[in-house]
Amino acid sequence: MNPEPLRILAPDAAGLSDASAILQAGGLVSFPTETVYGLGADARNDTAVAGIYAAKGRPSFNPLIVHLPDQQMAERYCVFNDDARRLAGAFWPGALTLVLPLKADAVVSRLVTAGLDTLAVRVPDHKVARALLEAFNGPVAAPSANPSGRVSPTKAAHVVAGLGDAIDAIVDGGDCPVGLESTIVACGDAPRLLRAGGIPAEAIEACLGAPLVRSADPALPVAPGQLASHYAPQGKVRLNAPYAKEDEVLLGFGPVDAALNLSPSGDLVEAAARLFACLHELDRMGAKSIAVSPIPDHGLGAAINDRLRRAAAPRP
Structure with missing residues (x-):
């Protein structure tokens, strides 16, 4: 439990500056994206990322998505092939996460990748999220801002109800317009659909000009949202x-x-x-x-x- 009272920040210059400072100090900040509210921490800071797992009660083998302000920064951390660049060009900023090989010199907490040699990255299409990422100017690990396995939040009030006593601040940017997490695609030898989401698989296949491989083992998740029991209400x-x-x-x-x-x-x-x-x-x-x-x-x-x-x- 966070000993300091939860701060509700406005999505203005002052609020975003405060949110960025909290992230830089290793704190946890929830912020809106076009999909759902994320629970953000500096992806380079092991202690901060561990705070995400602690706040959510999240299984340690479930990787986290890193949110970035643009593709240029994403290419500092990941190896992009032609398919990845094609998809990023078509759907970023937007509700598409790409799982890509992690660069050898990339400074990212291993807690983010859950020990894998790949990194899940996304450039969100939400003005508040983009402004915060630009102010922070670094990688922000941000799973959905809810207790692990529970319903994902689409309003600031959902975050308060689920995690209010465990995090530092929430940037209240109103309701999330898409309300469904990002689609996740691994770009290896053959692009693979790892999670259906806010961008239909058909649109991705049309962009690639080829079908996505569809297979995943929920016992061995390589991307967020692949656990068999997830997004569960009480009933x-x-x-x-x-x-x-x-x-x-x-x-x-x-x-x-x-x-x-x-x-x-x-x-x-x-x-x-x-x-x-x-x-x-x-x-x-x-x-x-x-x-x-x-x-x-x-x-x-x-x-x-x-x-x-x-x-x-x-x-x-």
Whole structure:
């Protein structure tokens, strides 16, 4: 628990200067991105990165994403091949994380990579995140700002509720517009989809002109978000449910009678943006058993279903 009171910082020059100073001093700062709120620490500082793991209760073998202000800085830390440069050119800044070989001379805490020889990097497309990264002028390790395995935060209030007594500050930049974590692609000999997310895999494949390899072992994650049980609300989750049983609360999709609805119109973009907020609301409601309507498994629907399958997985 942080002995100092949590600071809520405005997303203005003074607030961002304070946030940068906290990061430089080895503190933990939550900040908004277009996907979800991240929990940031100096990626070069072992103690600061350890603070992320401690605050989140995060498994030590699950790597962290490093956020950077631009591709030029990312190339100081990682080896980019042609595919990586093509994807960065098309989708950065944006909701795409690239897993790339770590340069031999890169100064990054090994806690960030969880002992691997690769680094997950992203340039976010959010004016507050970009301004903070530019002010800090260095690599910021930033997983989602929630207790490990719990629902990711899309509002500053979610961060306060989940981690408020364990971190130093939150830059309150309002709601996250995408509301779903970044897509993760490893750029090796053949680009590999490691996690579905805010950019549909189809768009990435169109950019590459080739299909992504789709395989991953959740027992041996090489990127964030690959643990089998993740993004879980308090209640037990049942998927592809056309209706709720007597003891269940229905999380709907499309024109169904539900306690909460991801998108009454069946809009996958709206559903993605609302997913984590709805899961938080189910926790607030005290839902013990949750039924989830069927959701199409294409485009952003694939990422939504990925999150929901992890939410429904057996708890460790």
